[in-house]
Amino acid sequence: MNRLTRIAYLAVVYLFFYFPIGVLIVYSFNNASYSLLWHGFTLNWYKELLSDTDLQSVAWHSLSVGILAATIATMLGTLTAVSLYRYRFKGKKLLHGMIFVMIVSPDIVMAISLLILFSTLKAPLGFWTLLLSHVTFCMPFVAVTVYSRIAGLDKNIFEAAKDLGASDFTILLRVIIPLLWPAILAGWLLSFTLSLDDVIISFFVTGPDFDILPLKIFSMVKLGVKPEINALCSVMFALTLLIVLIAQLVLRKKQ
Amino acid sequence: MSNNLIEIRGVSKHFPDHPVLHNINLEIRNGEFLTLLGPSGCGKTTLLRLISGFEEPSSGAIYLDGKDIAGIPPHQRHVNTVFQSYALFPHMDVFDNVAFGLRCKGIAKDEVEQRVHEVLRMVKLDTFLRRKPHQLSGGQQQRVAIARAVINKPLVLLLDEPLSSLDYRLRKTMQIELKQLQKQLGITFIFVTHDQEEALSMSDRVVVMHDGEIQQIGTPRQVYEEPDNLQVAKFIGEVNIFETKVLAADDKQLQVEIEGKLFTLKNRRKYKAEQTLYTLVRPEDLQVWSPSEVNDTETMFSAVVEEVIYKGCTVDLMLRLMSGKRLAATQFFNEDDEKLDFLLGEAVWVHWIPGWEVILPHEA
Numbered sequence: 001m002n003r004l005t006r007i008a009y010l011a012v013v014y015l016f017f018y019f020p021i022g023v024l025i026v027y028s029f030n031n032a033s034y035s036l037l038w039h040g041f042t043l044n045w046y047k048e049l050l051s052d053t054d055l056q057s058v059a060w061h062s063l064s065v066g067i068l069a070a071t072i073a074t075m076l077g078t079l080t081a082v083s084l085y086r087y088r089f090k091g092k093k094l095l096h097g098m099i100f101v102m103i104v105s106p107d108i109v110m111a112i113s114l115l116i117l118f119s120t121l122k123a124p125l126g127f128w129t130l131l132l133s134h135v136t137f138c139m140p141f142v143a144v145t146v147y148s149r150i151a152g153l154d155k156n157i158f159e160a161a162k163d164l165g166a167s168d169f170t171i172l173l174r175v176i177i178p179l180l181w182p183a184i185l186a187g188w189l190l191s192f193t194l195s196l197d198d199v200i201i202s203f204f205v206t207g208p209d210f211d212i213l214p215l216k217i218f219s220m221v222k223l224g225v226k227p228e229i230n231a232l233c234s235v236m237f238a239l240t241l242l243i244v245l246i247a248q249l250v251l252r253k254k255q
Numbered sequence: 256m257s258n259n260l261i262e263i264r265g266v267s268k269h270f271p272d273h274p275v276l277h278n279i280n281l282e283i284r285n286g287e288f289l290t291l292l293g294p295s296g297c298g299k300t301t302l303l304r305l306i307s308g309f310e311e312p313s314s315g316a317i318y319l320d321g322k323d324i325a326g327i328p329p330h331q332r333h334v335n336t337v338f339q340s341y342a343l344f345p346h347m348d349v350f351d352n353v354a355f356g357l358r359c360k361g362i363a364k365d366e367v368e369q370r371v372h373e374v375l376r377m378v379k380l381d382t383f384l385r386r387k388p389h390q391l392s393g394g395q396q397q398r399v400a401i402a403r404a405v406i407n408k409p410l411v412l413l414l415d416e417p418l419s420s421l422d423y424r425l426r427k428t429m430q431i432e433l434k435q436l437q438k439q440l441g442i443t444f445i446f447v448t449h450d451q452e453e454a455l456s457m458s459d460r461v462v463v464m465h466d467g468e469i470q471q472i473g474t475p476r477q478v479y480e481e482p483d484n485l486q487v488a489k490f491i492g493e494v495n496i497f498e499t500k501v502l503a504a505d506d507k508q509l510q511v512e513i514e515g516k517l518f519t520l521k522n523r524r525k526y527k528a529e530q531t532l533y534t535l536v537r538p539e540d541l542q543v544w545s546p547s548e549v550n551d552t553e554t555m556f557s558a559v560v561e562e563v564i565y566k567g568c569t570v571d572l573m574l575r576l577m578s579g580k581r582l583a584a585t586q587f588f589n590e591d592d593e594k595l596d597f598l599l600g601e602a603v604w605v606h607w608i609p610g611w612e613v614i615l616p617h618e619a
Contacts, residue, residue, distance in 0.1 A: 154340050154342055156338040156339075156340050156342035157342045157343075157344060157345075159309060159329070159336075159338070159342065160336070160338055160342035160343075160344075160403075161344070161355070162309075162328075162329045162330050163307060163309075163329050163330065163334075163335055163336045163404075164330070164335065164355050164356035164359060164403065164404075164407065165330045165331075165356050165359040165360055165407070166330060166355070166359045167330065167359075170359060174355075175344060178346045179344075179345065179346055
């Protein structure tokens with residue numbers, strides 16, 4: 001009885017999580033344009049997706065912004081975490097606090113403030129403003145992820161490295177980064193995901209000539225959910241799953 | 256050039272919220288095994304960190320091999336540290352851990368390989384090259400930490416309570432190994448510990464510290480048998496302390512009253528009459544007799560046995576005098592006393608052989 005409830009409970013939880021995604025994937029193979037009924041299996045929507053060059057270029061925009069933003073944010077966030085942990089400097093506590101403020105502050109606030117900043121600077125809205133914004137909102141997440149890992153390490157390790165004759169740069173390269181590698185990878189993945197599906201901030205800070213997936217999909221569904229979008233989302237889901245799997249494999253090897 | 260490898264001159268260290276070291280003066284000789292001994296918080300680790308360069312003194316100077324080392328960062332000092340937590344690099348195997356220092360100095364690959372093998376053979380770990388730290392026992396990790404430090408051939412090796420996380424038996428073994436290693440390498444060791452037994456058994460000289468000040472510097476025998484003050488006596492080993500009134504004194508002898516009995520003791524430190532002093536007697540210097548064994552009880556105290564602790568090679572007694580004062584006495588088995596059977600509540604006579612006591616002045 002007890003065992004049965006546990007399994008049932010777990011099933012309900014997983015159902016709650018993954019049923020919508022399952023439905024989406026199933027319907028991406030449905031041979032009908034606007035029906036909730038099953039009309040047979042087809043790969044048409046995927047074929048259509050492949051021939052839609054417009055959507056492909058938008059997807060490429062998203063992917064490149066995601067990769068670049070995640071990479072830059074990871075570098076900056078890691079350095080922030082390392083300096084917060086290792087060095088004493090003026091404004092350290094303030095910086096530490098501000099990171100959390102950035103995480104909890106509503107997207108809309110950040111979006112508007114970035115928009116005001118860019119228009120004051122008369123920066124043309126497009127790829128660069130979008131990239132900068134994504135780096136900005138991803139960085140605190142990386143900093144927090146990496147900091148929690150570095151704070152769990154024995155502080156003497158860094159002193160030992162220094163004692164053995166390592167310069168700060170050597171310590172960063174040969175001790176800190178290898179030790180923080182799992183957290184850095186996690187921070188990158190988190191940033192990539194955040195960047196890939198951000199709607200609110202992106203809506204304000206990108207221009208008409210640099211469209212990205214979430215915004216494109218958003219405008220497409222205003223006219224009803226086409227199965228092509230189902231197919232697109234299924235592909236994105238598969239891609240995410242693949243990245244997570246690779247990350248898991250890499251980390252397991254490291255262990 | 257004197258043979259002092261390190262000279263510490265008037266060094267003080269204050270952290271923002273509290274002072275840690277006051278006016279430390281210390282000379283460390285080349286090739287000696289020196290121990291900084293004191294309770295936690297006495298500043299011994301801070302003194303070590305001043306030498307390694309992780310802290311800078313607030314005032315005073317430290318000379319290493321004749322040169323003032325103020326402002327020289329840790330990685331440029333010819334000094335290495337073995338940390339209490341070992342601080343091995345968890346992502347590197349034994350070989351890479353030990354090779355780290357040499358690689359930082361850009362030493363050729365062949366030489367690195369040769370020297371790592373050599374030093375690992377010395378600490379008996381040459382078959383563990385490819386193990387990661389978490390695959391080693393505490394004692395083995397300890398050896399890697401030592402190997403990683405000594406491979407750089409430092410002028411001084413600093414050891415910050417390196418044995419404190421090992422179990423008792425292993426600690427004993429490592430004490431002997433460390434001492435042998437030190438002789439073999441001829442490197443000066445500065446060893447920090449709060450374990451007085453460890454300090455006494457390993458060191459050439461012991462520096463007893465308390466509250467940021469050096470209380471006494473001497474050989475293990477000196478600090479144990481002739482403590483300079485109560486602080487030292489109480490910290491190193493157990494001690495019974497008697498309040499002592501001086502009735503008369505000349506250059507050679509003191510007439511004193513202890514617990515209502517009269518004694519004539521040697522006046523080694525030129526005390527004067529009317530002074531109040533402390534007489535210190537180690538538990539192993541107290542002898543305990545049952546009433547049937549003694550005739551002359553003139554210089555003996557009457558006591559009651561309160562506790563008997565059998566320790567194998569000794570029997571430790573807790574005694575209570577008529578005045579309510581408690582004494583610790585350690586009795587050894589020998590041909591006079593083969594049994595050492597003491598009963599709880601038994602009345603006994605206690606005394607020590609005159610001359611084995613230490614007499615210290617009252618401290619403010």
